[in-house]
Amino acid sequence: MRLFLSSYRFGAHYDRLLALAGPPGPVAMIGNACDAWPEARVAAATSDMVLLRDLGYVPTELDLREFVGRTAELARRLADFPLVWVRGGNTFVLRAQFARSGADRVLTQLLADNALVYAGYSAGACVLTPDLHGIESVDDPAEVAPVCGIEPQWDGLGLVDRAIVPHIDSTIDPDGGCDRLAARYRAEGIAHWALTDDDAIVVDGARTEELCTRATP
Numbered sequence: 382m383r384l385f386l387s388s389y390r391f392g393a394h395y396d397r398l399l400a401l402a403g404p405p406g407p408v409a410m411i412g413n414a415c416d417a418w419p420e421a422r423v424a425a426a427t428s429d430m431v432l433l434r435d436l437g438y439v440p441t442e443l444d445l446r447e448f449v450g451r452t453a454e455l456a457r458r459l460a461d462f463p464l465v466w467v468r469g470g471n472t473f474v475l476r477a478q479f480a481r482s483g484a485d486r487v488l489t490q491l492l493a494d495n496a497l498v499y500a501g502y503s504a505g506a507c508v509l510t511p512d513l514h515g516i517e518s519v520d521d522p523a524e525v526a527p528v529c530g531i532e533p534q535w536d537g538l539g540l541v542d543r544a545i546v547p548h549i550d551s552t553i554d555p556d557g558g559c560d561r562l563a564a565r566y567r568a569e570g571i572a573h574w575a576l577t578d579d580d581a582i583v584v585d586g587a588r589t590e591e592l593c594t595r596a597t598p
Contacts, residue, residue, distance in 0.1 A: 383498040384540065384584035386506035388547035388576035389469070390432065394592050397583050402464045402498040405437035409462040413445045413478040414470025414504040417524035422470075429468050440466070445482040452483030459487055462497055469503025469547070473522040476508050476537065477529040485538055492540065499540075503547045506582070510537040510544050515566065519558040541584065544573035551578050 385398045399405075410429055415422035426442055433440040441462075448455040459465065465488070467475070479485040491497050501509065507516060513535050522533035546563040548554040563575040574582055580593045 382492045382540065382584055382586065383495065384492070384509065385498065385500040385581060386509065386541070386545065386584075387500075387502040387578075387581040388506070388549070388551070389553065389578035390429075390502055392502075392576075392581045392592070393579040394581045394583075395436075397581065397592065398498075398500055401583060401585060402500070405433075406439060406464070407462050408433055408438045408440050408464040408466050409443045409459060410440045411443055411445060411465060411467045411484075411505070412470070414468060414472065414475035414508075416446070416478060417471055417474050417528045425468065425470070429466065433466065438464075445478040445484055448482040448484070452487060455482055455484060456487045456491075459484075459491060460496065464498045464500060467499070467501035467505030467508070469505055471524055472504040472507045472513060472516050472520045473525050473533045474520075474528055475504045476513065476534050477525045477531055479508065479538070480534055481529060481531065489538060489540065506547065506576075507545050508537055509540040511539040511542065512544065513537050515544065515562055515571070518562050518565075519554070541582070541589070542572070544571060545582070546573055546575045547578075549575045549577045549580075553578065 383401050385401055412426035415425045430440045525533040546559050548559040566573045583590045
């Protein structure tokens with residue numbers, strides 16, 4: 382299994398994604414964490430597509446809403462890509478769209494088979510954790526039902542062994558909600574990675590490396 386998980390885009394470690402996934406090539410971009418914000422979603426997806434294209438990637442957006450009830454087709458499409466890029470937004474909305482489309486099962490299997498690299502930031506990283514409790518303090522689970530037609534799910538995919546808190550000391554989180562969440566996890570003894578926007582977690586097979594500026598429990 383190969384994972385590149387960050388707070389914001391590549392953080393300060395684009396070189397480590399290159400080492401993990403190889404030189405730029407085709408990439409599937411998943412922007413469904415922004416589905417609750419229709420106007421912002423277009424700009425957000427475009428921004429990431431331009432970023433990837435400028436670095437030499439050939440991005441294709443895969444909208445998971447188009448694969449509800451078509452999990453086998455999603456599996457076929459994702460199998461064409463050596464890299465999947467999952468951008469941030471609302472973790473609960475992303476988790477729901479993973480469940481509705483079967484992306485949670487498909488990606489778990491492709492990663493187990495070492496068939497692709499998963500690169501995700503913010504919500505795209507948090508969705509891989511074991512448990513989403515706590516994230517409701519920064520992402521609103523009430524956005525799920527109107528957009529996805531199902532109730533929020535509180536389990537992550539469980540592909541890493543601890544919680545992830547992005548945007549520590551970040552201008553992206555000016556009210557400090559993520560800092561407060563990390564403090565809560567520390568106080569409750571919940572293992573987590575608290576990531577600044579420069580930080581990343583790299584999983585390569587049995588090895589997990591924390592490219593972090595601060596120690597976390």
